[in-house]
Amino acid sequence: MVKVESYEVPEGLYFSKDFEWVKVEGDKIRMGITDYAQKSLREIVYAELPSVGTEVTQGEPYGTLESVKAVSDLVAAVSGTIQEVNDEVQSKPETLNEDPYTKGWLLVVKPSNLQAELVNLMDFDKSVEWHRAQVASKC
Amino acid sequence: MSRRVIIVGANAAGVEAASAARKKDRTAEITLVTQERNAGYSRCGLPFVIGGQIGCFHDLVVYSPAYFQMLKLNLRTETKATAISTKDKTVTITTKEGVVEVLPYDSLVIATGADSFMPPIKGKEKPGILSLRSIEDGEKIDAAIRAGAKSAVIMGAGLIGLEVGVGLMERGLKVTIVEMLPQILPQLLDADMAKLVLEHLQEKGMIILTSKGVEEFLGKDKVTAVMAGGEKIEADLFISAFGVRANTKLAVDAGIPLGETRAIKTNGRMETDIKDVYAVGDCAEAHNIITHKPMCAQLGTIAVRQGKVAGANAGGDYSQFSGILASAVTKLFEIEAGNTGLTETAAIRNRLEVVTGAISSKTKADYFPGAKPIKIKLVVEKESQRIVGGQVVGGEEVTQRINCLSFAIQKGMTVRELAKADTAYAPPLCETWEPMVIAAELVLMKLR
Numbered sequence: 001m002v003k004v005e006s007y008e009v010p011e012g013l014y015f016s017k018d019f020e021w022v023k024v025e026g027d028k029i030r031m032g033i034t035d036y037a038q039k040s041l042r043e044i045v046y047a048e049l050p051s052v053g054t055e056v057t058q059g060e061p062y063g064t065l066e067s068v069k070a071v072s073d074l075v076a077a078v079s080g081t082i083q084e085v086n087d088e089v090q091s092k093p094e095t096l097n098e099d100p101y102t103k104g105w106l107l108v109v110k111p112s113n114l115q116a117e118l119v120n121l122m123d124f125d126k127s128v129e130w131h132r133a134q135v136a137s138k139c
Numbered sequence: 140m141s142r143r144v145i146i147v148g149a150n151a152a153g154v155e156a157a158s159a160a161r162k163k164d165r166t167a168e169i170t171l172v173t174q175e176r177n178a179g180y181s182r183c184g185l186p187f188v189i190g191g192q193i194g195c196f197h198d199l200v201v202y203s204p205a206y207f208q209m210l211k212l213n214l215r216t217e218t219k220a221t222a223i224s225t226k227d228k229t230v231t232i233t234t235k236e237g238v239v240e241v242l243p244y245d246s247l248v249i250a251t252g253a254d255s256f257m258p259p260i261k262g263k264e265k266p267g268i269l270s271l272r273s274i275e276d277g278e279k280i281d282a283a284i285r286a287g288a289k290s291a292v293i294m295g296a297g298l299i300g301l302e303v304g305v306g307l308m309e310r311g312l313k314v315t316i317v318e319m320l321p322q323i324l325p326q327l328l329d330a331d332m333a334k335l336v337l338e339h340l341q342e343k344g345m346i347i348l349t350s351k352g353v354e355e356f357l358g359k360d361k362v363t364a365v366m367a368g369g370e371k372i373e374a375d376l377f378i379s380a381f382g383v384r385a386n387t388k389l390a391v392d393a394g395i396p397l398g399e400t401r402a403i404k405t406n407g408r409m410e411t412d413i414k415d416v417y418a419v420g421d422c423a424e425a426h427n428i429i430t431h432k433p434m435c436a437q438l439g440t441i442a443v444r445q446g447k448v449a450g451a452n453a454g455g456d457y458s459q460f461s462g463i464l465a466s467a468v469t470k471l472f473e474i475e476a477g478n479t480g481l482t483e484t485a486a487i488r489n490r491l492e493v494v495t496g497a498i499s500s501k502t503k504a505d506y507f508p509g510a511k512p513i514k515i516k517l518v519v520e521k522e523s524q525r526i527v528g529g530q531v532v533g534g535e536e537v538t539q540r541i542n543c544l545s546f547a548i549q550k551g552m553t554v555r556e557l558a559k560a561d562t563a564y565a566p567p568l569c570e571t572w573e574p575m576v577i578a579a580e581l582v583l584m585k586l587r
Contacts, residue, residue, distance in 0.1 A: 018208075019205060019208075019209065036203070036205055037205060037209065040202075040203050040205040040206045040209060041206075041209065064165070066162075069158055070158055070161070070162070070206065070209065070210050071161055071162050071165065071210065072209035072210055072211075073165075073209075073211070134203065134204055134205060135203065
């Protein structure tokens, strides 16, 4: 894991430019939001997520996160059918702030076109580089 | 078709308005237009970058690029809004490259801020007079220090002037402050309270000349000295901190009326006299909670609260601005100072008859090591016995007392109620008798 300024970027995941991470777990994937995303939104108070069986499409919104100050769409990092939804983040949305990469996962998805879609995501090295560009200091 | 919201200005008030509009309307097209290269940063932090407590100007950015992207806010930096047509409901913008676009809006929020004010002083057109309003301004001051500036003259002893003065002293410069009025911090404090701050600053080596106006800027190619009160003061750096004036040109050109403070007139929803056009922050006026008169306090706290109200309304919600008390605090070296509501001077100017009470105490039990002095001044309206103002100057623990007095004023608390207030105590944290309570007792005795 590296830290870009105060933002954690763990190894072994894929990342989208819509602030989501993807973890490949056999024939399924798990996804959630990045540390950079939760820190930008600050105290998340509401997570609106679809139910099991819903189809999600890469690059398309599938849910909403609302914080005290902000509201943001969740944009799917890969396409597929939802297998599991994290109930804990719906009952305790602060989990997303406390632990975005493990306890704060959002969906488990059975991907429909994973190999082709992974190309559109960033690996660890690229993500670190991208995070650095996002927070690039002008001083 | 989705609602189109345009916000001119993308700092405290503008970004807050955009966020509030997005909260209400998830599908609106929200566009922020700013002339500056940077958006969503804290102007209030600029003096502390100069002083070196904050590493770099970039650290002042409060809203990351991710924030704008996640909220689907279309941010147009280095883009100038040049005209508003309230009839066609459009804003004309010009990009850095000179491309002109006409953007239609359903709701418009004007958050054009304020500009540093320069009085008509002889020689004011000469180069070399800096101010501190934007990151770019801050970078110029920082560059001058790095280039070897050893001394500075700051014109104006308000919050910005003194905060910059302290920052420059932290960087090793000799600082002279020139203030036309007989006291420092004339908006924030009464003379008796300001004296405590003045003495602290003088102890630290700041040269403060009060009751002295700047008469002329001297120098051939650039300013090398000022003439103030008949005295010539030479320096390497000159900073104008005379104050700021609402930036209203865009609004005035569009026929949007100003109010009696010369800032944009608004109603309780922060809407201007033109329907669907809102104005917020340093360019807008709103009513003072105590005097009920329009006021343009030009504070970051007011900008964000007004921004939130206007943004909600612009997004189709209903929200009212609760008014201004102009609560403000500052820290200058090791002294903190703050005010909420009216100072005694402001109360008298507004024809209120008031009784005041000032108490000196300590920030911990008197016997506890490290206890620092603190002084509280209450301003109470004679007839209603309501608290209308509070000032606090001390070594620590000032801000939350200002907030506490602000809540009391907002709730219409009388000095009699404050004298019976239930407060907390532990020797390392505060005195047995809360000084605000003793000050209230003092006022009650004077009212007898």
